[in-house]
Amino acid sequence: MKNTKIWIKLSLFILVIGILTACKTFTLVEKDKFTDPVGMNVKPEINWNEHKYTNKEYAWTIDGEYLNQIMFISAGENEYFLPFKNKWGVTDPKSPQFNKTVTLLEIPELFVKGIEFYGAQLTILNIEPVYFLDNNGFKFNFTLVTEDGLEKLGIVYGTIVNDRLYIMSYVGAVIEFYGKGVNDFIQMAESAKL
Amino acid sequence: MKKIIKYFFLTIVMVYLSSCADSIHKYSKPIENILPSTTKKDKELNTNLTFQYSIDDLPTNYSPESDPNALVDELGLWMQVEKIEKSTLTAGNLVKNEHLNTYIKKVFCKVSPEYCNEIRIYIINVPFFNASMYPNGMMHIWTGALLRIQNEAQLATLIGHELAHYLKRHSYEAYERAIKTTGAATIGGILLGAAGLGSINQLIQLGMTSNFYSYGRNDEREADGYGLVLMARGGYKPEEAANLWKRIIETSKKLSLLEVSIFTKTHPSGPEREENLRKIAKIVPKNNSEFIGKKEYLKALKPIISSLITNEVKQGEFESSLLLFDKLIKDDFYLTYVYFARGELYRTKKDHINFDKAIENYKISEKYNAAEVQNLYKSIGLTYIKMGNKNNAKESFNKYITLHPDAKDINFIKAFMEKL
Numbered sequence: 001m002k003n004t005k006i007w008i009k010l011s012l013f014i015l016v017i018g019i020l021t022a023c024k025t026f027t028l029v030e031k032d033k034f035t036d037p038v039g040m041n042v043k044p045e046i047n048w049n050e051h052k053y054t055n056k057e058y059a060w061t062i063d064g065e066y067l068n069q070i071m072f073i074s075a076g077e078n079e080y081f082l083p084f085k086n087k088w089g090v091t092d093p094k095s096p097q098f099n100k101t102v103t104l105l106e107i108p109e110l111f112v113k114g115i116e117f118y119g120a121q122l123t124i125l126n127i128e129p130v131y132f133l134d135n136n137g138f139k140f141n142f143t144l145v146t147e148d149g150l151e152k153l154g155i156v157y158g159t160i161v162n163d164r165l166y167i168m169s170y171v172g173a174v175i176e177f178y179g180k181g182v183n184d185f186i187q188m189a190e191s192a193k194l
Numbered sequence: 195m196k197k198i199i200k201y202f203f204l205t206i207v208m209v210y211l212s213s214c215a216d217s218i219h220k221y222s223k224p225i226e227n228i229l230p231s232t233t234k235k236d237k238e239l240n241t242n243l244t245f246q247y248s249i250d251d252l253p254t255n256y257s258p259e260s261d262p263n264a265l266v267d268e269l270g271l272w273m274q275v276e277k278i279e280k281s282t283l284t285a286g287n288l289v290k291n292e293h294l295n296t297y298i299k300k301v302f303c304k305v306s307p308e309y310c311n312e313i314r315i316y317i318i319n320v321p322f323f324n325a326s327m328y329p330n331g332m333m334h335i336w337t338g339a340l341l342r343i344q345n346e347a348q349l350a351t352l353i354g355h356e357l358a359h360y361l362k363r364h365s366y367e368a369y370e371r372a373i374k375t376t377g378a379a380t381i382g383g384i385l386l387g388a389a390g391l392g393s394i395n396q397l398i399q400l401g402m403t404s405n406f407y408s409y410g411r412n413d414e415r416e417a418d419g420y421g422l423v424l425m426a427r428g429g430y431k432p433e434e435a436a437n438l439w440k441r442i443i444e445t446s447k448k449l450s451l452l453e454v455s456i457f458t459k460t461h462p463s464g465p466e467r468e469e470n471l472r473k474i475a476k477i478v479p480k481n482n483s484e485f486i487g488k489k490e491y492l493k494a495l496k497p498i499i500s501s502l503i504t505n506e507v508k509q510g511e512f513e514s515s516l517l518l519f520d521k522l523i524k525d526d527f528y529l530t531y532v533y534f535a536r537g538e539l540y541r542t543k544k545d546h547i548n549f550d551k552a553i554e555n556y557k558i559s560e561k562y563n564a565a566e567v568q569n570l571y572k573s574i575g576l577t578y579i580k581m582g583n584k585n586n587a588k589e590s591f592n593k594y595i596t597l598h599p600d601a602k603d604i605n606f607i608k609a610f611m612e613k614l
Contacts, residue, residue: 093544103579105572105610108603113508121286121319126602129609136613138606149284 026051029060038074040133040166042188046181057081066150068172068181070188075165082114092117100163107158107165108140121145122154132159133166133194144171153178157189168192247419247474249427252361254308275330282316282332289317289337289498297494298335298353301346304428305354313357319501321509323442327356329363338509340495341502342445342518344525346487347425347434354421354428362420364413418467422474426483432475434486439468445518492527499528500567503535512543533559534567541577552577565597572607584614 026049029035034043037050037058048060048070056079060070075081075098083091095117096110108127115122127140137159144152154171170185172178282288289295295317303310315333322338333356343349358364418435426432443465495502506515516539522532537555540548556574564570575590591611595604 097544101580103576103610105576105607116508124602127606129606136609140603145286147286148281149286 026061037072038166039194040072040074040168041193043191044184044188046184048181048184062181063177066173067177069170070181070185071167071169073165073167073169077163081165081167082111082117084114084117098165102160102165104136104138104158104160107160107167108138108156111156111158111167111169112142115144118147120147130157132157132168132189133161133192135159135161139189151175153182155182155185155189157192161194166194247416247423247478249423249479252358252420252424256309256361257312272330275328275332278328279314279330279332282318282334285318287319289319291317291497293497294494297490298349301349302353302357304430305350305424306357306428309357313360315353319505321502321505323445325352325356327359329360331360333357333360337498337502337505340498341506341522342441343438343491344441344488344527345434346491347430347485348438348441349491350425350428350430351421351435351438354424355417356421357424358417358420359413362413362416364410364417367413414467415470418471419474422471423478426475426478427481429482429485431484431486432478432480433472436468436471436475439471441521443468445514445521495528499531503528503531507535507538507542512539512546515539530559530562530566533562534570534573537573537577541573541580549577549581553581564593568598568601570594571597572603579614588614 029044029048029050031044031047034041036042037060038056044060046062048062051059051061051065053059056074058072059065060072062068073081078097078099080091080095080097082096084095085091096114098110102110108124112122112124122142122144125141125143127138130137130139132139137157139155139157142154142156144154146152151174152171153174154169156167156169158165158167160166168185168189170182172181295315298315298317299310302313302315306313309331313331313333315335317340318334318336320336320338321341322336323342324334324336325339326334328334333353335352339352340349343352422432422435425435506518509515516536519532519536519539523529533555537552537559540546540552540555553574556570556577559567559570560574571590571594575587575594578584578587578590588611591607594601595607598604601607
């Protein structure tokens with residue numbers, strides 16, 4: 001009988017853990033306070049909501065990730081970024097992967113590949129050289145149409161520091177939602193430090 | 195009690211493992227085993243195929259809305275398919291190029307003047323071979339099919355085949371089967387995934403879990419037969435129908451697992467299909483049926499050729515893409531682009547990277563028309579960087595800058611060169 005109780009408790013515990021881990025949780029990122037998602041130190045001027053996908057990928061949003069979203073990405077040697085996962089949660093080996101032989105010039109095309117894996121069609125508008133995280137990097141603007149036809153705009157900043165890739169991207173629906181976070185994103189990207 | 199709980203756990207584990215094992219099994223099968231085999235009964239049927247198809251058997255004013263034989267589930271299904279058509283119209287991967295859409299519509303109208311204004315054709319940007327006909331008169335053609343078709347007569351074959359499914363009401367029957375096996379509540383999502391409007395992720399999941407496109411072998415044979423009759427009546431050379439399936443067999447030898455699962459596994463085997471079509475082509479009623487239209491077809495693809503090739507490289511199956519590119523080279527198909535694409539495969543595909551081969555292919559592309567493929571010199575420059583040859587890299591980037599001074603990344607390339 002005692003063993004039976006233990007089994008039931010264990011079953012319930014596993015069930016609760018399963019439910020909790022399946023839920024997406026957000027935490028408040030307060031404005032005017034420094035924070036360092038994936039090692040990039042930034043100070044937002046408006047409140048955001050943070051969701052940690054992994055220790056190397058954080059997402060921030062104002063109105064929901066589908067409407068506006070900042071991604072903070074960091075990838076080291078042989079690590080995937082924007083990983084495309086199958087239904088068992090295993091990363092597809094065709095997902096973009098960073099290693100120290102990848103040059104800065106290749107990052108935009110890898111980023112596009114990663115996004116397009118999810119069914120969106122992305123067009124880069126222009127790529128410019130910029131300083132990002134106090135290093136030589138790039139910035140590009142893009143348009144994106146989701147699989148269900150929603151038009152979005154986006155900006156990406158990226159650089160490689162000490163054989164590690166850092167990306168900050170912002171994407172939002174053209175109508176209303178892009179404008180709500182873009183200025184804060186740009187000020188954060190342009191003042192971000194490691 | 196303890197035993198019940200243990201059995202419960204054991205059952206869950208067994209179910210989970212058996213579902214995994216089933217998927218692994220599907221993925222590890224060689225293609226020949228996945229394709230349906232030809233039975234003795236099938237062979238007997240095949241011998242009579244040539245006498246079965248007459249254009250007079252096809253309705254000239256078919257409309258599923260007014261069909262007195264409509265099935266009970268059809269109204270609900272109709273609404274779901276209408277939703278898919280709305281999604282198609284706003285889908286990010288709908289190909290809107292006017293020139294190409296007009297051309298494909300023109301080919302359709304040659305195949306079937308009766309339904310010229312009835313059927314809506316949408317080109318969907320998905321780099322796999324597929325086309326599908328919906329019970330409301332909507333036809334989807336994926337761009338992967340356009341890259342594998344060799345000429346207008348083969349395009350007419352594909353269109354005729356899909357139209358025959360519609361006119362013979364195969365699509366209703368197939369979807370009705372799917373409702374029974376899948377459940378009406380979930381069918382909308384699966385239909386949407388099957389349309390190619392969702393992500394590659396959805397397609398893969400569909401391919402692994404669904405038997406959706408199964409019309410049944412006899413339905414496929416019937417669609418082949420009537421499709422051929424329709425294209426020949428439109429003035430197209432009937433032998434090209436068999437050549438299309440020959441092409442599919444050839445390019446399927448290294449077919450991606452996804453393509454196997456979403457298309458070929460539910461169709462009659464390629465060799466059987468090719469053989470049947472050759473038989474029918476000999477006796478089909480002809481209408482000056484000699485037109486092949488290779489030049490016309492290639493010209494129509496020109497506005498989207500860069501994206502067709504780029505998407506084929508992006509889809510990530512090294513061996514099947516390489517095989518396809520070899521076939522395209524033999525066909526003299528936009529060689530600048532195809533050699534460039536081969537170079538891209540060798541430069542970017544993990545486990546197959548070979549910078550010497552990449553450069554070799556880029557150089558051939560360069561000989562045909564260096565200015566035509568915008569990223570050619572950028573890719574050459576990137577490859578030389580990987581090879582540690584900075585001088586050649588700089589030279590290539592300079593050519594890129596000279597040839598494409600308005601390129602969207604020109605300042606980025608210049609800044610990058612300064613650091614070399």
